[in-house]
Amino acid sequence: MPNVESPGRRVMLGNEAMARGLLEAGCQVLCSYPGTPSSEILPAFVQLKREHDIDAYAEWSVNEKVAFDNAYAAALTGKRAACCMKQVGLNVACDSLMSAAYLGCVGGFVVISCDDPGPHSSQTEQDTRLMSLFAKAPAFDPSTPEEAIRMIARAFELSEAKRLPVIVRPAIRVCHAKQDIVQTRLASQPRKADFQKDPRRWAATPKFRYVLHEELNRKLAQIVSEPKWADGFNVQPIPDGEHRRAGIIAGGVPFVAVRDILDDAGVGSVPVMKVGMPNPYPRALLSDFCERCDKVLVVEETGAFLELILESKPGVCGRNTGHIPQEGELVPELLYGILSRFLDEALGQPLPRAMDPSLEKLLEEVKPAPRRPTLCPGCPHRAAFFAIRRRFPKAVFTSDIGCYTLGLNLGAVDTVLDMGAGVTMASGFYQAYHQDGNDRPIVATIGDSTFYHSGTAGLMNAVYNRARMLLVILDNKITAMTGMQPTPGLGIRADGGVGGRIPLERVVRGCGVDTVLTHDPYDVPGFSAALAQAEEAVEREGVAVLISEHPCIIAYRDQLESKRMNITDACDGCLLCVKRFECPAFEPIPGEKKVRIRETLCVGCGVCVHICPTGAIEAA
């Protein structure tokens, strides 16, 4: 946590600011499953409540739906509760969200779903605002960390006033932005849990759901008619009776980006309408703004939410009219060009040229290929993938979401769909091939955290339906990809306390798998033998599981027994270590048919000794 530097102000990460916002608003329960860009919210919440001795509960849940349901239950007892996740995590909780909007809540219930325009580390660029429209849950769209704090407070008030779940969707540039923020006091909430039974609501049967749907629609209509909810967040800047040739509508991060560019370029007089509370959408305000402008550009991320709503309005342009690309982050330089073209079209006045064309050409020439992400030197997954690939050269490799997705560089990952799909797609591939009488070896990989998140249902299904597949659970004892959160296998809780430990092997056996082997992938010959043993079990039993157990070397660096590695004259420069094993610590020596080891990168795991065909690598 940053130090308090000047009295009352402190630089905070957006996610830390939101944790603070939750505690300022009196949130008593927070549940989450880690996912970039949301992962730092819960740890910051834990840290703050400890620093200020606040009685609040926080947990890493096993997945997002579980996080949602846990927090939701707390909100039904009258407490203020929240869950947080990344945008694709909300898909996992979507079933609950849809229903919770109908049932409503008692205490305040806020869902923070962090979007990833770009996408920087996500499977899809989906827009949580559209999810909020789908679920009929009101949404706030902060532009800055500081605004996120205020929106969280408003969201709790709204949620309690209307007894509705409310969504706050910060984008990655809010989550991972840092801003100096005025610190206010935090205080414990004394509210006691008090669940009032009302099965007609909390366990409503379909007939009553219809009534609840009607009620929800009424609540939404009310919210729009009460401007106080969006006060300061939805702003129509053109005064009554005035008219403009060009106007811009924006929300969230694009709003401040547009403002900065226009102010910078000295055209601050072009009106920009801010939509910080996009749902229920401010129909009247939007119409009013559009009527006061001849041409309107809608700038939003990631979807075309506002544009969808404004579709039939003449003079409105944006993504659907080709003025803005349909995908990707609206980074400032891209936005600059977009705004310039729009202002040229509407006013005949483009922004000043950003760069001299001859310089632009020079830049094109120096641009290197982007660095592709690789597994860390010494990563246990690399050793496991190498052995898997060698044992099953012809298999279909299904995999999952985590660091180990990068096993695709080693040719041992063919598919990545969503959390848990490493297992479910493997059985799907089996059934598809089996139908044709043409069985292929199928090897699935999944991480420990992901397996707890959503592996079990697929595994049970595979056993039940007699699939034939080998599942390798890459157990590195941590959720590495999102910044080292503990897993149920460790039995360490979000606040560092001791939790119930759930050994992987027992879960796997509970799913109906008989052959469950565990081996350390650093022991390459032993691990390969375990793979062979597992292969036989697949023949016999259908589904077998091999747990590849070795701690992430970044999280547990101190546990590594480091060896100094040497390359002997036997090296013939075949480059297997560079290309197939893909260890970043190896590099070809320019002009020689040999490789060398970059000492600053090598962690001395010694796995490479077993992979070099000429035996040229040895521990010194």
Place this chain on the structure above:
Amino acid sequence: MNRNYVLAGVGGQGILFITRILHDAVLKEGHHVLVSETHGMAQRGGSVVSHVRVGSMQSPLVRAGTADGLLVFEADELPNTVSFLKPGGAAVVNGPDSARMPFQLSEYLKQLPAELHVLDASRIALETGAPLTANMILLGFSIERLAFPFSYEAVEDTVRNLSREPYREQNLKALASGYEAGSLGEKR
């Protein structure tokens, strides 16, 4: 006063730590600060970029062509980030020497025009037996070169506050040696 800086390098070079020192030092001098960081793939040796904005702006990203200064911890990352520099800006780069740069890059900097300062901070750090302090040396070196809106003393203070115990003295020493190399003998 508005200033924009971009820091670039690869995972493991302590760029996020330097970013933190910068924003705390900025805050200490009483300015508003906005930062945007890369998280996620950072540990896996990928590119790490952070944007530091000082002043009245509201959006966290620096626009290409508007950075006052560029602080590059790994010479290979300069081509990736050079487009952020504004005419009249300056770049400080950790690398063996400027002669090895691609021709187009030097040409680009000359035409912009922008200043380039190259310092082999990694080698200096290695020679002093503290290889992990290259980032501190580079930071010290850049304080005057990049016209940061704070004093050397403010940075020194911040480094002292933020460094963990066994590394504190090492960090301060590295910072001072970098500063000496960078201040052209005018001060200290």
